[in-house]
Amino acid sequence: MSSDQYKPTIGLEIHCELNTGSKMFCSCPNGNGEVKPNVNVCPVCMGHPGTLPVANQEAIKLVMKTGLAIGSEILKECKFDRKNYFYPDLPKGYQISQYDLPFCLGGKIEIEDGTGAPKTIRVTRVHLEEDTAKLLHPDGEDHSLVDFNRSGVPLMELVTEPDIASAVEARRFAEELQLILRYLGVSDADMDKGKMRVEVNISLSIVGPDDGKLGTKVEIKNLNSLRAVEGSVAYEIERQRKVIESGAKVIQETRGWNEAKLETFSQREKEEAFDYRYFPEPDLAPYRVSDEEIRKTRSEIGELPAAKRSRFASEFSLDGKTVDIYVKNRDLGSYFEKTISELANWVKEQDMKEDVLAEEFVKLCKLTSNYLVTDVLGLLKNQNFSQGQFKTSPENFAEFIKMIYKGEISSKIAKIVLQVMMETGADPSNIIADKGLAQISDGVEIEALVAGVIKNNPKAAEDFKKGKENAFQFLVGQILSKSRGKANPQIAREILKKKLDEI
Numbered sequence: 321m322s323s324d325q326y327k328p329t330i331g332l333e334i335h336c337e338l339n340t341g342s343k344m345f346c347s348c349p350n351g352n353g354e355v356k357p358n359v360n361v362c363p364v365c366m367g368h369p370g371t372l373p374v375a376n377q378e379a380i381k382l383v384m385k386t387g388l389a390i391g392s393e394i395l396k397e398c399k400f401d402r403k404n405y406f407y408p409d410l411p412k413g414y415q416i417s418q419y420d421l422p423f424c425l426g427g428k429i430e431i432e433d434g435t436g437a438p439k440t441i442r443v444t445r446v447h448l449e450e451d452t453a454k455l456l457h458p459d460g461e462d463h464s465l466v467d468f469n470r471s472g473v474p475l476m477e478l479v480t481e482p483d484i485a486s487a488v489e490a491r492r493f494a495e496e497l498q499l500i501l502r503y504l505g506v507s508d509a510d511m512d513k514g515k516m517r518v519e520v521n522i523s524l525s526i527v528g529p530d531d532g533k534l535g536t537k538v539e540i541k542n543l544n545s546l547r548a549v550e551g552s553v554a555y556e557i558e559r560q561r562k563v564i565e566s567g568a569k570v571i572q573e574t575r576g577w578n579e580a581k582l583e584t585f586s587q588r589e590k591e592e593a594f595d596y597r598y599f600p601e602p603d604l605a606p607y608r609v610s611d612e613e614i615r616k617t618r619s620e621i622g623e624l625p626a627a628k629r630s631r632f633a634s635e636f637s638l639d640g641k642t643v644d645i646y647v648k649n650r651d652l653g654s655y656f657e658k659t660i661s662e663l664a665n666w667v668k669e670q671d672m673k674e675d676v677l678a679e680e681f682v683k684l685c686k687l688t689s690n691y692l693v694t695d696v697l698g699l700l701k702n703q704n705f706s707q708g709q710f711k712t713s714p715e716n717f718a719e720f721i722k723m724i725y726k727g728e729i730s731s732k733i734a735k736i737v738l739q740v741m742m743e744t745g746a747d748p749s750n751i752i753a754d755k756g757l758a759q760i761s762d763g764v765e766i767e768a769l770v771a772g773v774i775k776n777n778p779k780a781a782e783d784f785k786k787g788k789e790n791a792f793q794f795l796v797g798q799i800l801s802k803s804r805g806k807a808n809p810q811i812a813r814e815i816l817k818k819k820l821d822e823i
């Protein structure tokens with residue numbers, strides 16, 4: 321049997337720690353990056369008897385904001401429930417979560433499938449709960465330690481419908497959600513820091529007479545990178561296919577992901593569905609959401625990644641790959657926009673017909689993008705683009721692009737100028753003046769350069785006379801190199817042509 325006779329059905333459960341000042345049910349700091357264990361704690365988040373929870377309004381708002389951004393229905397009446405289970409990371413013996421009345425129901429996120437076609441992934445629900453404490457297992461010790469800093473941190477859970485059909489789609493969904501959460505300011509969603517954690521539910525059904533009958537569901541937990549999401553799903557599709565083809569049965573179980581071996585491994589077999597004995601949290605009143613609250617929250621949502629993507633593609637005529645870089649790197653995107661707004665004002669002042677103006681604007685957008693994405697990011701290497709690390713103002717950068725566009729500096733000189741701009745943030749015209757990089761457009765000076773180059777390369781001059789076009793390019797290169805990139809290439813070409821014709 322070939323692999324296309326199997327159909328993967330994949331759903332995701334994604335947990336995100338919310339960017340609030342304090343924890344979900346107490347006033348302890350939501351200690352972002354706190355490394356010392358058990359400092360952000362109080363009797364509430366340590367689960368002491370007799371303490372009472374108070375719901376964090378900011379966290380509720382962030383969950384609603386997420387729901388509104390992805391088109392969920394915001395329930396007018398919601399409540400918190402107790403999810404009962406015993407585990408050392410849960411001091412109360414139950415987790416406050418939401419069962420049948422979560423804040424958000426439904427919704428959808430658009431992604432691209434493996435072929436680049438648009439695909440809608442439906443969201444089942446988005447609810448709010450509290451995070452558990454963290455268990456630490458010291459190497460070589462026979463005990464575990466509990467750090468309660470994370471206990472009670474607001475945690476949002478988003479569950480998708482089983483609409484995902486491949487490893488690439490699973491990764492793209494997680495990636496798009498991560499971007500949306502960052503745009504909304506809901507969560508940092510850094511997977512390596514555990515701020516966003518992905519769980520995959522995956523089953524393989526055989527396409528054919530039994531079509532529609534789902535295979536056995538396997539869960540993959542603790543995925544802490546987008547690469548792990550894609551890698552584990554791809555691996556699991558193959559593993560389950562091989563199991564089925566060998567005549568064996570896929571076991572319902574929870575599996576982990578071994579990053580080093582790039583394979584999933586069995587963690588535990590699923591016993592009978594665990595009964596969490598959910599019941600309404602008696603210490604918290606049901607939450608009623610007013611239309612005003614929804615309206616206000618909606619009004620605080622800015623431009624989302626999908627909208628930005630289509631705006632950048634249509635407004636600046638950029639290709640999909642470049643647009644994606646700007647959407648993912650928001651600082652770079654907004655820097656590009658500021659630079660372009662300077663250039664748009666300038667190009668409008670030029671005496672051009674409307675259609676020419678539009679064409680020149682597109683050229684400027686491409687030129688700016690080439691320098692920002694290739695050169696600037698290249699020079700920054702692994703550093704993140706931010707105003708702090710890139711000292712040049714958008715005004716100066718626009719000035720720099722104008723010089724290249726007008727042919728006032730060659731690409732070689734541009735690289736030198738850019739390097740200095742990166743280091744000092746100085747005005748490009750000052751750099752050119754200071755370093756003596758101004759272009760040589762003086763005919764007499766260029767004539768001298770041309771004469772010297774022809775004299776030193778008689779073979780090339782002869783070849784050109786015999787009709788070898790390459791020889792001409794070679795001589796132009798020699799002239800530019802002799803002038804250290806400063807000779808105006810246009811003038812150099814004209815003079816060279818004239819001189820060679822005279823021979």
Ligand SMILES: [Zn+2]
Nearest residue numbers: 346348362365
């Ligand atoms: Zn606390």
